[in-house]
Amino acid sequence: MILSNLSVPLVALVDSAVVGHLPHAHQLGAVAVGGSLYSLLVWTFGFLRMGTTGFAAQACGRGEGGALRQVLLQGLLLGLGLALLCGLMALPLLPAALQLMQPGAALDALVRDFVHTRLLGLPAALASYALIGWLLGVQNARAPLAMLLTCNLLNVALALWFVLGLDWGVVGAARAAVIAEWSGALLGLYLARRQLGAYPGRANWPALRSWASWRPLLAVNRDIFLRTLALQSVFFMVTVQGTRLGDATVAANALLLNGLLLTAHALDGLAHAVEALCGHAIGARDRLALRRSLWIAGSWSLLASLGFAALFLLGGQWFVDLQTDIAAVRVIAHAHLPYLAALPLLAVWSYLLDGLFIGATKAREMRDAMLLALALSLPLGWLLRDFGNAGLWLAFLAFMALRSLILAAWAWRIAQRGGWIAPHRLG
Template identity: 60%
Template sequence: MPSILADWRHRPTHRRVWALATPMILSNLSVPLVALVDSTVAGHLPLTSDLGAVAVGSAVYALPVWSLGFLRMGTTGFAAQAHGARDGSALRTILAQALLLAATAGLLVGALMWPLLPWLIGQMHPSAALGTLGLDYLHLRLAGLPAALLNYALAGWFIGKHDTRTTLALLLVTNLVNIALNLLFVLGFRLGVPGIALASVAGEWCGTLFGLARARQALRAVAGRVDWAAMRGWSHWRPLLAVNRDIFLRTVALEAVFFSVSLLGTRLGDAVVAANALLMNGLLIAAFGLDGLANAVEALCGHAIGARDLPGLRRALVVASGWSLLGSLGFAALFALGGHLFVDLQTSLPAVRATAYHALPWLAVLPLVGVWSYLLDGLFVGATRAREMRDGMLFSTLLFAVVAWTCRGWGNDGLWFAFVVFMAMRGVSLGLIALRLQRRQAWIAAPMPG
């Protein structure tokens, strides 16, 4: 305990954590803000199917985007370790690898997704109007997929080199353009659901152009060069691809749970899926806000591992944990006291409001339960220990499936209970793995960039 108190009182670590976390909290909060604006605009259109189409279409679009989240997380870990080791050539090479992977994945996955869209929508058993609108939304959204993945790679690289202000600027450009065009296309031009999709695509590509320009500027201050000769060899790609493979499997499992919540909610009715989408916006606000501290952990822990600084690694974890707990208490109080207002701002549909009111207690509990999984994800990403993240997520996903099936007779309450159990097990499993690695004194022995 004295050691923990001493770590908490280390003011330079507090300054470093908040210097990294503040821009990331602001930028992360802009992401669910876009979803909030999307659902709010759609929620004030005349039909429940409009809001349902945006909710269902967003859930399907999130399948490739979230599944390829390794392009951000894998890049951050290796870039942070290269930054800690003061290896400019590795920093340059990691960026080149990440951008190449992102562009290739965006084109291939988009081409593969297009013919599968009717089947994916059909699995949710939507009404005819909702299914048609959701398909129209997705056909337009896929045009922004390559840009979304390039933005992942760029954001991960900037976080790894402790330049979170540029990550903030990149996401703000993406999301503010999205919001502005959303209001223009839907409220001004009356384009409806297709206008929401077009605004998202335009925002993603504007963010990519901005990020590439800032990366080019940042590289002028980084010594070294891209090792193109080494990149032609498999051995140079193996560490990055191995980490990305495991993060990919971990993210697929996570996305499967979120997709299942949308799918099972849709089967309970249009009002349920719409209400759950509104509450998920609240969870995303809390998650992305608290992820700012997790992003600081990624950068600081990766830097400490690259520099072989065990005390710095421990202090970063203690300080970030304390602030994460305080933040989760704040979000829980916000949803407990202001949940009805939060729902009312998003929709004027009586049936959707009533369903969301009933499920609000689950939303209030989630920040306290989920905060530890966010924080520990940051530790494992910074250490490039993706295999352990994968194993913890797979076990948590299996538990979700068991609980959701067992509680299927409870309706929407059973669905939310299974989701809370899933979030709790994510934190518990990663915590147990982290303690095991600590006992083996294995953290500083994490793999270095290839």
């Protein structure tokens, strides 16, 4: 799962590295802003993966093949419907988002071209979320690895060819990502079909037309959606404020956030393991397995976060220079590397606890914790606005720390009220 997740940031890293060696800062800025807007749209629907994982893991723990088929079908149908709806909504909303950012004319035009092209991959991206979530739920970590490696390595090859070989520029990077997304989704469908052979059963097709069969999944997905929307609004505000500080600043922040993406996806590999293992333990009502999974994953998460902090402190300049040779962007990014190094130590616990809440399908608590962290962070961001980009990063660090603290408090509260596995009820 860690290997699977580490391949995900390659899309942003490769786009930044390839376009970052083109001559103009606004080209790198276009990929940064356009990628942020597309990620805001796609990651907002990350509930398709998280909600599917919890229900699939618990069905797997109970050994119910029919329920596994129903969860997979519901996830795919929901993903395709949302892709169509959001693709249509994104086209008129894009000009409003760009007007809020106030980019220069050259940057504005390139961002529009980039996002319009990336929208062609939206159905594949959301279908892949459902497929990866389901595969993780049945504790098959190799299939998501195959999907993500196929998608991201193909993106690497095509981006180099389209941008540098064919000289398609920013749009070439977007076209490479679209082709890669569809390739990964098609492979996922094939692998999920093979996996179903290990779980005999039949899908309850009439149940798909019943609101009652959709209600639990939609309720969890609704809460995860609101939680993810709050999280993505934070990243969106970072991009908006960075854009107002200039093309070089927004580009530098994008390079640093690529480091956060790399860290988050690696640490999320452990969190995804917690989702699958804890969900399976809850479905099987195995308290010992639940406790063991949390302790082992927590220990490895701490070691991994320390490793990433050291990496960015000691090798952060190399990480930035690898992505761009634009001097102004390098100077700003180098100055803010200490903030990047602090992020893994503050954020790792929120990733790990998210895995526990997702595996237990306790999405409402996740939603409330995220909204509370956002509400407490916004006034701090306002107070630090006069400190420029440093103030922006300090507010972001505070938000990540609050996420971890509030989720930990919520988890402790649930444990004090009887634990994560409810006792059997007689009668």
